[in-house]
Amino acid sequence: MVLSGAGTSGRVSSLFKSWGQSDIGLLRDKNEDAFWCGGGDGWHLALVADGMGGHQAGEVASRLAVQVVTSLIQELACKSPVHVSWQEELVAAVKRANQEVFTVARSDPRLAGMGTTLTVLLVQGRRYVLAHVGDSRAYRLRQGKLEVLTEDHSLVQELVNQGSLDMADARVHPQRHVLTRALGTEPTLAVDGGSGTLLPGDAFLLCTDGLTNAVPDNEILSILSQHTQPTAVEELIRLANKRGGRDNITVVLLQAGEDC
DSSP states (O other), rough: OOOSSSEEEEEEEESEEEEEEEEEETTTOOOEEEEEEEEEETEEEEEEEEOOOOOTHHHHHHHHHHHHHHHHHHHHHOOOOOSSOHHHHHHHHHHHHHHHHHHHHHHOOOGGEEEOOOOEEETTTTEEEEEEESEEEEEEEEETTEEEEEEOOHHHHHHHHTTOHHHHHTOOOTTOOOBBOOBSSSSSSSOOOEEOOOOOOOOEEEOHHHTTTSSSSHHHHHHHHOOHHHHHHHHHHHHHHHHTTTTTTTEEEEEOOOTO
């Protein structure tokens, strides 16, 4: 089940627990975010997507992208193949979702130009892999330190990389919503990947920019450190709304057990 709009979910697998929530915010008339989190024996999957496009197109794009990737990875994970390159499979699933969204957008004039961000985390055994497009983010909380695992595909991030803009100004830049890469807008897509080894107690946060444009990383860390996992998700969304709630806000939090 893909959760979008005002949704809350909590899932448990053998090594991980996860919690997700999406909120429309205070200014938007619809929620174009979507998310999913869940798992099985030895694996756990989480996705967040932030759709864009006129009419209902953004909602269609984000839901479709999450559905395609979730279905493909669940099917593969449940088969538990021994010699699978999970990084390659995850990137391939995101590229398949790109093709699906692009095809649907071309088939209906009302959906023309739709697209979505997509950030995906798959934990398999004691490894994690990432796939990422757009400006939704994945963070890792390890031993009290919060690290961004993804890089925004946005105009302001390019300006930051070039040294023409600092991160403080980037958060309030008038063109901060301009993406340089999104799923579904072109027939082919470059997908960022990443991987690493789990340590006991690791936590991962996936979120849309409705959170990160309102709440800086140091405050995200403070909330994650001070609250238990389900409450932390609620507190992050509450704070983003307190700061104006200018966008849809989606947060997914995953927590590894101490015996992972």
